[in-house]
Amino acid sequence: MFEGILIAGFGGQGVLSTGQLLAYAGMMEDKHVAWIPSYGPEMRGGTANCGITISDQPISSPVVSEPTVLIAMNRPSLEKFEPAVVPGGLILVNSSLINIKTKRTDVRTVYMPANDLAEELGNSKVANNIILGALLELTGVVSADAVLESLKKVLPPKRHNLIPVNAEALEKGRELACKFKEKKSS
Amino acid sequence: MAKVLMKGNEALGEGAVRAGCRYFFGYPITPQSELPHYLAKRMPEVGGLYLQSESETAAANMVFGAAGAGARVMTSSSGPGISLMQEGISYIAGAELPCVIVNMIRGGPGLGNIAPAQSDYFQAVKGGGHGDYRLICLAPASVQEIIDLMQDAFDLADKYRNPVMLLADGVLGQMMEPVELGEEKIAEAPEKPWAATGRKKGGPKRLINSLYIVPEECEKHNIKLAQKYDTIRRNEQRWEEYRVDDATMILVAFGTCARICKAVVDSARNEGMAVGLIRPITVWPYPTDVITRVREKAEQFLVVEMNMGQMIEDVKLAVEGMRPVHFYGRSGGMMPVARDVFGEVKKLYNGGAA
Incomplete structure (x- = not known):
């Protein structure tokens, strides 16, 4: 089992913390994990990514130079990183903020209006976890239980009130991924 | 004890605190700023002192003072900042004071950039400042090893009354990995009967000094230092061997490069090539002993570095011209990719054919 996951977007979308959540969950399942941020000279409001x-x-x-999975939270991230994804890899596109399609035909691509769905759940900040829920369903890289358990560790205690909405977001993402799989197989 | 996910820079800080370090002086610079950031919060929790100095020059001299007073003390920086510290480091080495200096190397020379590199190798292991001195240099390759080596760094510094440098690169500082911290037992610094802590009514005079104005005395001091360095060379060489026993080709790499080379060794073994890796953990003293041993069986060496070829000189000194020593490097903040290193291995293994 090996997944090199690249999560990219702009600062404030929870790109780095989503990556940490995933790494934490992998650690809880006794897997080898590493997390690394981009730490180039970025301007405020600029791009952020982590591997x-x-x-x-x-x-x-x-360093994830050839991702097996790309999560693109905004358009510049999709354009910049889609060429690097390995053939047969997976691209998860936040279609709320990305109005173009990927050029790749040799990868699986799933489009999800994550920000709109997050608004429906009542918290725009959980868009990242909707996509994460889909990633878990499509790759099985870690279990949803491990991610939920990790949320307790990654979020400071005063933010634990946000765990239920994050759990809902993960579940929403999982449902969408299931629909995607059904569509593929039918 | 459960594992925790930690950044390399934070692990340096926590490792230092657990090793009994109570004083930190430094000035921020990417890619190591999370270390002072961490200690700014952590030091007060354990009754220690964190101070942001006005410059790296000042930080090195604050370390000089604290070390002279017997404290377990540390500073950290990256490339340009470490260059600014060299005057103070030379004084510390001359006065034989224990301290720990972290260099989270970035691309150079000059202002360079903030991406990971290993191009300060010469500066770290050959001197750096003026005069005839050595730093003990440790080169971790994982966040766990950072934690483990911090304790050793302070112990070695005190044992030999010598500055110790921890040499890493931006990737090791920035990455998060699971670490086993073990029980929080905080080490105590050993007794330092030489430390300048005040005469306290008629005690013996203690002087911390690197001035030997009479050449005869300065030579005597240099000979004493050289004898100490010889002892360190004999006793403190450390390295990791990976699949070297039957290897006809040996890769030599430290830090992040060694991680990449380990994957290359596995790829080569999968294709039936007898390739192994030696990873120096001390880059000074250089693990010459193991190179001398393996050069009997090995037909060739390939040194892989994130610079244009620095450690290769130490490998060549150890090989003593008995075998060819090749080089593969990326520089300026670029990292080698396993596939490219493997390509180089295959080419060399097949006698130069691609």
Whole structure:
């Protein structure tokens, strides 16, 4: 098992914390994990991304230069990173903010209006976890239980009131991914 | 004890606190700023002192003072900041004071950039400042090893009354990995009967000094230092061997590069090539002993670094011309990719054919 996951968007979308959540969940399942942020000279409101590697083997380079999964939270991220995804990989597109389609035909692509769905859940900040829920369903890289358990560790206690809405977001993403799988198989 | 997910820079801070370090002086610079950030919060919790100095030059001299008073003390920086500290580091080495200095190397020379590099190797292991001195240099390759080596760094510094440098690169500082912290037992610094802590009514005079104005005395001091460095060379070489036993080709790499080379060794083994890796954990003293041993069986060496070829000189010194020593490097903040290193391995293994 090996997944190199790249999560990219703009600052404030929870890109780095979503990655940490995923890494934490992998650690709880006793997998080898590494998380690394981009730390280039970025301006405020600029792009942010992080790479997460989850594997049953020790991790060599933590830098995800050839992702098996790309989560694109905004358009510049999709345009910048889609060429790097390995053939047969997975691209998850936040179609609320991305009005173009991917050019790749050799990867699986799932479009999800994550921000709109998050608004429906009553909290625009959980868009990232809707996509994360889909990622879990489509790759099985870690279990949803491990992610929920990790939320308790990653969120400071005063934010634990946000766990239910995050759980709903993960579930929403999972449902969408299931529909995507059904459509593919029918 | 449960594992926690930690950034390399934070692990440096926590490792130092657990090793009994109670004083930190430093000035922020990417890619190591999370370390002072962490200690600004952590030091007061354990009754220690965190101070942001006005410059790196000042930080090195604050370390000089605290070390002279017997404290377990640390500073950290990256490339340009470490260059500014060199005067103070030379004084500390000359006065034989224990301290720990972290260099989270970034691309250079000059202002360079903030991406990971290993291009300060020469500066770290060959001197850096003026005069005839050595730093003990440790090169971790994972966040767990950072935690483990911080304790050793302070112990070695005190054991030999010598500055110790922890040499890492931006990737190790920025990445998060699971670490086992173990029980929180905080080490105590050993007794330091030489420390300048005040005469207290007629005690013996203690002087911290690097001035030997009479050349005869300064030479004597240099000989004493050289003898200490020889002892360190004999006793403190550390390295990790990975699949070297039957290897006819040996990769040599430290830090992040060694992680990449481990994957390359596995790929090579999968294709039936007898390739192994030596990962120096001390880059000074250089683990010459193991190179001398493996050069009997190994037909060639390939040194992989994130610079244009620095550690390769130490490998060549150890190989003593008995075997060819090749080089593969990326520089300026670029990292080697396993596939490219493997390509180089295959080419060399097949006698130069691609």
